[in-house]
Amino acid sequence: MTRALPHIAAMSPYALADMQAPDGVDLISLSQNESLRAPSPLAVEAAQATLAQGMLYPDPDWTNLRAAIASVHGVDSANILCGNGSLDLIGCLVRAFAGPAQAVLAPAHAYPFFRTVAQMAQARFDTAPEDGTTVSVDALLAAAQPDTGIVFVANPGNPTGTHIPRADLDRLRAGLRDDILLVIDEAYGEFADHQAVACFDMITAGNTVVLRTFSKAYGMAGFRVGWGLFPPHIAAEMRKVMNPNNISAAAQAGAAAAMRDQTYMRQTCVMTAQIREEAATALCALGFMVDPSFTNFVLMDMGDAERAARADAFLRKRGMFLRAQGGAGLPHMLRMTVGSLADTQRAIALLDQWQQEGST
Ligand SMILES: Cc1ncc(COP(=O)(O)O)c(C=O)c1O
Structure with missing residues (x-):
């Protein structure tokens, strides 16, 4: 059998976002920091x-x-x-x-x-x-x-x-x-x-x-x-x-x-920042710690790794994909890309529901 070089064989593949939604559930991905807007x-x-x-x-x-x-x-x-x-x-x-x-x-x-x-x-x-x-x-x-x-x-x-x-x-x-x-x-x-x-x-x-x-x-x-x-x-x-x-x-x-077309790109940044700031305020009001972000995503501190995993699983079951951060040494955190206003609000509503239902 042909074998890869030992250092390659010993590596794990780079972990891309998991995009497998449960059967019959529509997927909303806020997991890859893609833009909320199509190209110019x-x-x-x-x-x-x-x-x-x-x-x-x-x-x-x-x-x-x-x-x-x-x-x-x-x-x-x-x-x-x-x-x-x-x-x-x-x-x-x-x-x-x-x-x-x-x-x-x-x-x-x-x-x-x-x-x-x-x-x-x-x-x-x-x-x-x-x-x-x-x-x-x-x-x-x-x-x-x-x-x-x-x-x-x-x-x-x-x-x-x-x-x-x-x-x-x-x-x-x-x-x-x-x-x-x-x-x-x-x-x-x-x-x-x-x-x-x-x-x-x-x-x-x-x-x-x-x-x-x-x-x-x-x-x-x-x-x-x-x-x-x-x-x-x-x-x-x-x-x-x-x-x-x-x-x-x-x-x-x-x-x-x-x-x-810098005008179009700048508009995208303004739209993103607006939704991001609203999302950060709403998440803080729900009790999730969110540091100021200079990007098109927010990072939420869920308290501990188990709570982060439970919230992630709850959202995924309902087709809402955020990104767990164990790979970056932050297993107690979830990252949420700033999506369209509707998708972002849906993610926040699901996190609210998760807490209301006892965070299990
Ligand atoms: C910090 C950072 N660098 C590089 C990349 C890769 O970007 P590209 O799509 O240009 O390969 C990403 C993508 O998420 C990123 O977050």
């Missing part, structure tokens, strides 16, 4: 217009997409790389910059995919404690080891929803050795832009990468397009490990049009 109609139109040319390979340099990103964000298109979702870029970063002789470091409640990619590369995965659900720069600096190769932080964080101020990011970068690559994953950056100071300029130091995605605020998770800003020598190494035809022509065209 301009994005759909642009993607459709490419289909008749489907016999051709897509542009390996994402020229039109990079031009759109560069003009909207005022960055140099030469520093942009695009990926098949930001997961693709995260995977390639670890493939190129970490291996059995390095460690990958992330906050304790970081996005679980960082651990998965470290395991794939046989790199040790280290974590640093957080202050509750807020990233601690001091703890990250204290946890960096002589063999640390990459430090990942998501800003805002998933599943925490919390935000690292720019001054803290600067302090983190200044405190890390120059040869450690700092990866700032801004998958939810658009939701936080109004509070955050953009950190795209941090790539000029040569040892920091900033990632973004079209999956969240642009409502294009199914298109699979992520992008990032990379110092030139890092981009050159990345190119060697990337699939040279990684994003379909339709997805490239759709993403470029979505980027040029």
Whole structure:
């Protein structure tokens, strides 16, 4: 029998959301931080217009997409790389910059995919404690080891929803050795832009990468397009490990049009924030602890792991899928994506019902 390499055989597959609704029950998924809104109609139109040319390979340099990103964000298109979702870029970063002789470091409640990619590369995965659900720069600096190769932080964080101020990011970068690559994953950056100071300029130091995605605020998770800003020598190494035809022509065209339609994306962020704040207030009124979120989801403290599991099971039986957080070291918490007003209100009503019926 053919066997995988021992470190791959020893790994668990990355745990995606479970989408198996009970028989006969309609599923509402608030489990994957997808957008409450379809992509911009301009994005759909642009993607459709490419289909008749489907016999051709897509542009390996994402020229039109990079031009759109560069003009909207005022960055140099030469520093942009695009990926098949930001997961693709995260995977390639670890493939190129970490291996059995390095460690990958992330906050304790970081996005679980960082651990998965470290395991794939046989790199040790280290974590640093957080202050509750807020990233601690001091703890990250204290946890960096002589063999640390990459430090990942998501800003805002998933599943925490919390935000690292720019001054803290600067302090983190200044405190890390120059040869450690700092990866700032801004998958939810658009939701936080109004509070955050953009950190795209941090790539000029040569040892920091900033990632973004079209999956969240642009409502294009199914298109699979992520992008990032990379110092030139890092981009050159990345190119060697990337699939040279990684994003379909339709997805490239759709993403470029979505980027040029900033009004639509901003509206999505405003709608999301409005429903999120109403949901947070309603959940707090029901007695669930919810920290302020800078994203398109809220994280609820259910008190303990058993209560979280019981609430999750109660909702799932009725077709409402939230996301348990044991994988991020927060088994007492449930994450709820901000969905349409109706779906979000239904989730809150079910949580209310669960409590009324004795939280069993
Ligand atoms: C922090 C973070 N990074 C990256 C991703 C992956 O996004 P993409 O769809 O661009 O691969 C997600 C998706 O949930 C995320 O939460």
